[in-house]
Amino acid sequence: MSWFKKDPLQIIAFQGYGTDTHFYARGRALEDESIDLESQNIWHLIINTWKRFETDEIKNVGINIKLPNGKILKGQTDRDGYYKVEANLDELAKLANDEGWLPFELSYDDVNIKRTIQNDNRFPGEILIPSTKAQFGVASDIDDTILHTGVVSTLKWKVIYNSVFKHAKNRIPLEGAADFYHKLHRGASSKNANPIFYVSHSPWNLYRYLELFLKQNNFPKGPILLRSMSNLLKRKKQDEKPQKQKEILNLLKTYPDLPFILIGDSGEHDPDIYMEIAEDFPDRILAIYLRSVKHKKRMLRVKGLIENYKTTEVLLVESSDQAIKHAKEHGFIS
Known part of the structure; x- marks a missing residue:
């Protein structure tokens, strides 16, 4: 029996950017410290700041990125829990919405991981592929x-x-x-x-x-x-x-x-x-x-x-x- 309940795992996808032929995504795998983004109580704000900087990283683990067309990209976190996934692909813009945002799904590569939120091991992410109409x-x-x-x-x-x-x-x-x-x-x-x-x-x-x-x-x-x-x-x-x-x-x-x-x-x-x-x-x-x-x-x-x-x-x-x-x-x- 464990006396201390371990925090669930999460993957935070940073909104990234790419092109029609180049996928580039960054993010971080961390224990979920349950930071309250809504509370404005002064004590909660102090605790939230502490949680943001006292992070428990998930180091050197494999992650998967699943694109809307079903293609899977592989990546791995470093010693600080960060991942960076790049790939040369074709016609990525077709997978994006009118504003150029291409959604994808992140997961831990290890199917035996049971500590993810709700144990579903699925986390949202997206990158921006600028429109061909962009002037600058x-x-x-x-x-x-x-x-x-x-x-x-x-x-x-x-x-x-x-x-x-x-x-x-x-x-x-x-x-x-x-x-x-x-x-x-x-x-x-x-x-x-x-x-x-x-x-x-x-x-x-x-x-x-x-x-x-x-x-x-x-x-x-x-x-x-x-x-x-x-x-x-x-x-x-x-x-x-x-x-x-x-x-x-x-x-x-x-x-x-x-x-x-x-x-x-x-x-x-x-x-x-x-x-x-x-x-x-x-x-x-x-x-x-x-x-x-x-x-x-x-x-x-x-x-x-x-x-x-x-x-x-x-x-x-x-x-x-x-x-x-x-x-x-x-x-x-x-």
Whole structure:
């Protein structure tokens, strides 16, 4: 007889992206700690934060991905429970809906596993295959770009407070941001279905929290691309690119015929990352929008950076209305 009931197993699929001929999915296998996404009780919020970061990973196990056409793809989790499954296939777009989302089903490869939720060993996932009608893609930061976070606060105390003591449903989006992103998603024809990718330096542990925030505040659905805690704590090599930069470069590589709009804030490293990307892909970056932050020293630095920058247009914006006006003038939105 066991004195302690073991938590059931789950597989969390991160919304990914692919093409008509390339499948690319990521996620994580974990014990289900029963995080309450609805409760706004302060004690529950603290416990939920602890559960998000004190994870029990399911290491080095096989997983299956079943596509709508019945095809099975095989993968395996690493020492932190993450999996990454890539495959070159044909006509994947035919399996997707009108918005380009291709659903699939995840399961543990070991049929003897009995600890999954309801013991059915079936977990949903999906990847985005951008529409052929897409005019451009959007890669957007999250913190202080669409979500009030406080990354420029002293010792980032606001980031800690907001992440621990505020429910995702109570987090405040920047005014007009959701409307701007929907306009970008619809594009100049209002039917372009331009893909939106949310790229952040936040850890994957906050994936469901951020997913709930975006859904609750009516942002366009799009892949959320974060980074692992091990990468967060690991000391980078001197010439190593930031994870956010790597993700955007991978998007540009995955969609070689798709130009991009980059959106971030002027508080930390977005200006440097985005301008370097534009230098490497001068014909692929249509515009860079940077949200102004309330930090005089950092704003002076960014203004100095962009003052004589000519590769692509960089716009410092105080509000979504400014960005919308610029996007209309340049034919990005109707």
